[in-house]
Every structure is written in structure tokens, then in C-alpha cells.
Amino acid sequence: MKATEVNDSLIGKRCKCIFTGLMVTGTIEETGVNRYTAEVKVRFDEPHRWGNEIFEYDFSTARLCDGFGSLRHLEIIDDGYQTIKVTFSENIREINRMFTRDYKNWGVVNLKEWIDNYESSRFTQIDGHRAIITSEHNMEHLKEWLAKNTPVAMIEYI
Numbered sequence: 001m002k003a004t005e006v007n008d009s010l011i012g013k014r015c016k017c018i019f020t021g022l023m024v025t026g027t028i029e030e031t032g033v034n035r036y037t038a039e040v041k042v043r044f045d046e047p048h049r050w051g052n053e054i055f056e057y058d059f060s061t062a063r064l065c066d067g068f069g070s071l072r073h074l075e076i077i078d079d080g081y082q083t084i085k086v087t088f089s090e091n092i093r094e095i096n097r098m099f100t101r102d103y104k105n106w107g108v109v110n111l112k113e114w115i116d117n118y119e120s121s122r123f124t125q126i127d128g129h130r131a132i133i134t135s136e137h138n139m140e141h142l143k144e145w146l147a148k149n150t151p152v153a154m155i156e157y158i
Contacts, residue, residue: 001074003062006031006038010076012083012132012158014122017042017060018073020050025077027124027132029057037061038071043124081120082139082157083132086146089153091128098150111150118142132158 010028017024030041039061047054062069088095096110108114111131115123120136135142146152 001040001060001071001076003033003038003064003067003069003071006033006040006071010040012085012134013076014081014134015040015042016075016077017058018070019044019048019055019058022048023073024048026057027122027134029124029126029132033064036065037063037069040071040074042074043126045122081134081136083134084139084143085126085130085132085156085158086152087130087154089129089151092125092131093128095150115142129153 008031010031013028015026015028017026024044026042026044028040029043032039039059041057041059043057044055047056049055060069060071060074062071092111099106099108099110099114103109106114108117112123112125115121115133118135119138121138121142122134124132126132133142143155146155
């Protein structure tokens with residue numbers, strides 16, 4: 001991706017990027033452009049270890065003057081996906097307890113696992129009450145399920 005292509009419409013898009021020399025996948029959570037650089041924050045699909053540290057996200061950056069940086073290796077991989085930002089009225093940690101209390105019924109231990117197991121869908125928590133959800137062709141079913149089974153305060157398309 002070119003540094004000049006960075007804008008807020010990228011938020012929620014699935015991508016692959018370089019991290020410690022490996023290509024990894026994730027979801028773009030934030031973007032930023034200043035006088036000298038452009039950057040995107042990518043939350044990884046799964047945490048990655050580097051040395052003694054575990055990383056759940058990283059920033060891909062590039063200089064605006066010549067495009068040099070890790071951003072040039074970032075690629076959007078989900079142009080066919082729909083993306084929503086969900087704000088819950090309860091903390092996601094509390095919602096996850098619904099799954100652990102009734103594991104026999106749900107068959108998963110948290111909201112992320114349930115949505116990630118739903119065909120071609122991905123859940124990325126961005127703070128205690130908000131998450132980005134992407135889905136290739138099941139978004140209407142996911143929205144309906146979320147409204148019936150979780151305390152949703154707001155759903156907005158990105």
C-alpha cells in the first residue's frame with residue numbers, strides 16, 4: 001500500500017502485513033497521517049511472539065516523501081467483506097461470561113470464538129465495549145443474532 005492511500009475508510013478492513021519478517025493477517029483499527037509519515041494500526045488475528053514479548057497489534061508505517069517503510073508490504077485482502085462497528089452497552093468481558101456459563105448450549109467460550117467460527121466472519125475487539133466485525137456474506141444474520149442475544153447499544157457500517 002502506498003502512504004498516500006492511507007485514510008479512515010481502511011478501518012475495519014482485513015489485511016496482511018509484515019511483522020518481524022513474517023506476513024501475518026489482521027484487521028486495521030486506526031489510521032494516521034502527519035506531515036512526514038502515514039501509518040495504520042493492525043490488530044493481528046492471533047497474537048505473535050517476538051522474543052519474550054507477545055504482540056496483539058503493530059503499526060505499519062511509511063514516509064510520505066518516498067514511501068519507505070513497512071506500509072508498502074501491507075495488502076487489503078477483504079474487499080468483498082462487509083464491516084460493522086458494534087458498541088455494546090455491557091463490557092465484552094461480561095458478555096463472554098454468557099458463553100462460559102452455558103458452554104453446553106453455545107459450544108464456545110466467548111463472543112470472539114462464536115463469531116470467528118461463523119462462516120467467513122471475524123471479530124476484533126477494539127476496547128472494552130466496541131468491536132469490529134467483518135463478514136463476507138452473513139452480515140445480516142450476524143446483526144440479527146447480535147441484537148437478539150447480546151446487549152447491543154449501536155451498530156454502524158464502516
